Amino acid sequence: MNPASLMTPTPSAPPPPTLPPAPQPTGSTRTDPLWKAAQSLEAGFLSELLRLSDPGPPESGFGGGAGEDQFRSFLFQAQAERMVAAGGIGLAERLYAGLSGRAA
Template structure:
């Protein structure tokens, strides 16, 4: 915090912007992975022992969270590539 103007200093502002940019890149990667997981058949209800309509309605949430967990575990590198490309555009 800048004591004179009582506003966040430049490094704090840049750090928050970088964090927000990295979070957005991770969400984009998670969305991409979720779509790929759906295309691979993850989240489809099984014929036997299916969970009924509730399982069908909430399976997309499970797939999205599994994709987020994959990103937090390192993902496929898409978030890092997006982040770096967006940082280059800022310069």
């Protein structure tokens, strides 16, 4: 191997294209039923992601039992709703922007 070839920079690939930032609903749109529906859909999506990524109850120590299995979905839904309230992953904004543009 030629040591000089290690010092030569290799051409890098161009960065992938990105989407422009979605408009943030403000003011009266925060009470819009379409905005609430978009947030609800994002919370449902995040809840499902949390459910699928859950490793399950611990095998020892605290936890377990029928109650944990029955109420686990409520935990995921509550966590997802808090994630959306904190800004989420941007899905609600994209849905709202797309649907409100078509409704107009």
